[in-house]
Amino acid sequence: xxxxxxxxxxxxxxxxxxxxxxWRTDRKRxxxxxxxxxxxxxxNLCQKDxxxxxxxxxxxxxxxxxxxxxxxxLKPVVVLCGYDVVKDALLGHSExxxxxxxxxxxxxxxxxYGLVSNxxxxxxxxxxxxLSTLRDFxxxxxxxxQRVQQEAQHLVELLEKLxxxxxEPMMMFRHAVANVIxxxxxxxxxxxxDTAFLELLxxxxxxxxxxxSPVAMVYNTFPNIMHHLPGPHRKALAECEKLxxxxxxxxxxxxxxxxxSCPRDYIDCFLMKVEKEKSSPENMYSNEDLVMSVFNLFxxxxxxxxxxLVFCLLILAKYPHIQAxxxxxxxxxVGTGRAPSMEDKLRMPYTNAVIHELQRYHxxxxxxxxxxxxxxxxxxxxxxxxxxxxxxVFCSVHMDPTQWENPKEVHPGHFLDEKGEFxxxxxxxxxxxxxxxxxxxxxxxxxLFLFLTTLLQSFTFQLAVEDEETDLFSxxxxxxRRAIPGKFFIIRRLVSS
Numbered sequence: 385x386x387x388x389x390x391x392x393x394x395x396x397x398x399x400x401x402x403x404x405x406x407w408r409t410d411r412k413r414x415x416x417x418x419x420x421x422x423x424x425x426x427x428n429l430c431q432k433d434x435x436x437x438x439x440x441x442x443x444x445x446x447x448x449x450x451x452x453x454x455x456x457x458l459k460p461v462v463v464l465c466g467y468d469v470v471k472d473a474l475l476g477h478s479e480x481x482x483x484x485x486x487x488x489x490x491x492x493x494x495x496x497y498g499l500v501s502n503x504x505x506x507x508x509x510x511x512x513x514x515l516s517t518l519r520d521f522x523x524x525x526x527x528x529x530q531r532v533q534q535e536a537q538h539l540v541e542l543l544e545k546l547x548x549x550x551x552e553p554m555m556m557f558r559h560a561v562a563n564v565i566x567x568x569x570x571x572x573x574x575x576x577x578d579t580a581f582l583e584l585l586x587x588x589x590x591x592x593x594x595x596x597s598p599v600a601m602v603y604n605t606f607p608n609i610m611h612h613l614p615g616p617h618r619k620a621l622a623e624c625e626k627l628x629x630x631x632x633x634x635x636x637x638x639x640x641x642x643x644x645s646c647p648r649d650y651i652d653c654f655l656m657k658v659e660k661e662k663s664s665p666e667n668m669y670s671n672e673d674l675v676m677s678v679f680n681l682f683x684x685x686x687x688x689x690x691x692x693l694v695f696c697l698l699i700l701a702k703y704p705h706i707q708a709x710x711x712x713x714x715x716x717x718v719g720t721g722r723a724p725s726m727e728d729k730l731r732m733p734y735t736n737a738v739i740h741e742l743q744r745y746h747x748x749x750x751x752x753x754x755x756x757x758x759x760x761x762x763x764x765x766x767x768x769x770x771x772x773x774x775x776x777v778f779c780s781v782h783m784d785p786t787q788w789e790n791p792k793e794v795h796p797g798h799f800l801d802e803k804g805e806f807x808x809x810x811x812x813x814x815x816x817x818x819x820x821x822x823x824x825x826x827x828x829x830x831x832l833f834l835f836l837t838t839l840l841q842s843f844t845f846q847l848a849v850e851d852e853e854t855d856l857f858s859x860x861x862x863x864x865r866r867a868i869p870g871k872f873f874i875i876r877r878l879v880s881s
Contacts, residue, residue, distance in 0.1 A: 416460050417766045419453035420444065427455030429605060436598075438747045441465050441777045451764050457605040461754065461773045462766075465780040467787045467811045469764060474755075474776060474818030477763065482819035483756035485773045488607035489600055489617070493624055498676025506668045510677060515823055517653045521568045523826055529726045531567050532831050535560040536838035537723060542576060543843060543874055550848045550871040553697060554863070558585050558690040561831060565685035569678055570634055571649030584630060585686070587623040592687040593865050594620040596749045604752065624679070631675045631682075651678065681824075689828050693835055694870055695860055696742045700840075701847035701872060702856060703794055707840065710735050711877070714841050724837035726830060732837070733806035737799035739832050743814040744782040745794055747857060750775060755820065778813050787811035846873040 420434050428434040434444065434454055444452055445465040453460050464470050473481045483504075490500050499514065501507050515523075522528035539560050543551070556576070562585055563573040574581040594600055594616055603610040603617050610617060638651045647653045654674045661669045700707040717731045718724045729736055755774045760767065768774070783791040788798055788811065801807045815822040822828070839845075848871040863870035 415767070415769070416453045416772075417451045417462060417768070418448045419455075419463075420448075422455035425457065427457045427459070427605075429456060429602065435601075435751065436749050437463060437751060437775065437777055438749060438779045441780050442783075445780070451766055456601065456751070456773075459605065459773060461751075461775055462768055464774065464776045467781045467784045470776045470778070470781050470813070471810070471817070473763065473774070474816075477761060478818045480757055480759055480761040480763075481755050481774055481776075483758040483771070484820065485754055485756040485771075487752065487754075488604050488611075489595060489621075489752075492607070492611070493621060494676045494679075495672070497670070497672040498674075499680040500676070501673075505666075506673075509668050510673065511823060513654075513657065514650075514677060514681070517650055518568060518827075520653075521650065523568070526726070528564075528568075528827065529830055529834065531564050532834045533723050533725070533838070535563050535573075536835050538563075538576070539835070540838060540842050543839075544876070547874055547876050550873055552869040552871050553694050554589075554690070554866070554870060555582065555585060557693050557835075558589060558686055560835070561690040561693070562682070562686040564827070564831060565681060567649075569650045569681055571651070584627055587627050588683045589687055589866070591620045591624050592683060595752055597865075601751050627682075628675055628679055631678045632671075634678075635671060635674060650681070685824055685827065689824075689831050691864060692743065692746060692828075692832065694863065695746050696739070696832070696836060697839075697845050697872060698847065698856065698860060698863070698870065699742050699745065699794060700738075701845045704844075704846075706738060706794065706796065707844065710738055710837075711840050711844070714837055718837070718841060720841070724834060724841060726833065728837070729833055733800060733804060734796060735837060736806045736833070737796040739836065740799045740809075740812060740814070741794060741796045743832075744788075744798065744812060746814075747779045750777060750779075778816065781811055781813050784811060842877060844875040844877055846875065847871075848873050 420428055420431065422428050423430070434440055437444075437454075441463070444454075444463070450465040450469045452463050452465075454463060455461065464473050484502070484507075486502050487500075491502070494500050496502055499507065499510050501510065522531070539556065542556065559574070559576055559582065562581075567573050597616075599616055635651060635655070638649075638655060642652055642655055644656055647656060651674065654669070654677065658669045658671065658674065661667075700710070713732050713734050714724065717728050753775075755776065757768055757770055757772045757774060759770045762768075782788070785791050787809070789795065790798070799807055799809060799812075815825040815828070859868075862868045
């Protein structure tokens with residue numbers, strides 16, 4: 385066979401494969417909710433009018449309805465928009481929409497160990513054990529509040545030294561929040577000048593930023609290809625291995641000093657469980673399960689809350705009248721003679737409303753946190769097959785005009801009744817909803833309230849950005865990715881007691 389014939393055959397083969405893929409995709413499309421037409425092989429990945437969903441969901445849902453399909457490569461993803469639809473799926477059909485698909489990045493990182501295991505029974509068991517253990521060590525109790533108060537005071541002391549200069553809060557806040565979870569997990573806190581710990585925090589921040597990035601979505605779509613290619617995923621995963629090694633060293637030290645009659649922290653409790661369950665055929669507790677569970681707690685309990693804290697400062701600096709009104713309430717309820725406590729929260733409805741409102745207003749990329757159907761389900765007139773990836777768009781819930789009076793504005797009145805008292809809103813899903821709701825909600829609520837009130841008791845924050853008309857979300861995404869420093873001015877407040 386000459387070169388020309390071989391080339392023609394190869395071209396015919398490639399065209400045949402492409403035709404088959406297009407035919408198979410079209411066949412699947414006819415059985416799923418409608419959506420934008422995907423490109424062959426790539427799906428909607430490179431279509432800026434489709435992804436990221438937090439930017440495009442309004443246009444897509446107005447065209448295709450609140451339940452529509454997008455394609456990540458050859459995989460269909462059903463998208464849910466609006467309060468009624470998301471609530472119906474996650475709460476009304478919690479079992480049907482309660483699965484979690486395999487996320488290749490997490491599989492590569494975890495090797496299916498720990499709290500992100502795809503073994504449903506193991507995930508449930510480790511989640512139950514973790515929540516119970518965290519409660520035993522103060523989660524949601526006064527002892528946990530005291531730990532947060534201590535770290536908040538450390539922040540105040542650090543910021544006092546920076547008065548008159550701009551400062552970048554991301555790493556400082558990340559360290560403070562990390563110390564809270566480290567006190568429970570490792571049984572110790574870390575100095576703000578501990579360069580080794582700061583490096584670990586930087587690693588986990590880099591991994592989280594990467595996990596939320598478009599490149600990570602491409603990795604999760606084409607893992608078998610991306611795994612063998614150079615790119616930022618290699619650096620992110622390599623840094624995570626260093627953090628896992630650090631956790632392993634801590635576990636080994638705990639083994640040497642473990643006293644079963646007096647467990648000091650989460651690691652001690654897990655090691656005792658490993659010993660107790662070592663003869664169990666199911667093998668749900670192992671050293672590697674411990675390492676990955678600590679990794680999950682450390683990363684989730686550090687980056688997400690510290691990011692929200694920095695976002696809150698950004699919005700409060702942009703809207704000084706809201707910041708001033710929170711400070712007035714702090715002065716009236718707490719004064720200057722003591723630090724804010726969780727007991728003050730019930731008497732501070734405006735502050736509580738502001739914190740909820742800023743969480744409502746906060747948008748984050750969501751494509752890499754999907755759910756999955758556990759069985760065939762008829763939902764809103766569509767038949768969605770078992771094992772279909774599903775993405776509930778929570779910002780569509782928080783911006784739903786049927787639920788919020790001024791959804792696209794920062795409006796604390798969303799969470800205040802006519803008497804100025806705090807009111808809960810069912811359409812607030814700041815910690816997700818249903819079966820896979822965030823397990824760290826109780827701690828995050830304590831941290832957001834105590835860190836913000838303690839900081840605002842002592843300081844006024846101003847944004848150190850020349851262009852006052854900068855789009856807040858664009859600015860925030862740059863700060864979150866560390867593309868630019870999120871710099872602030874602080875002004876010490878002089879309040880008479």
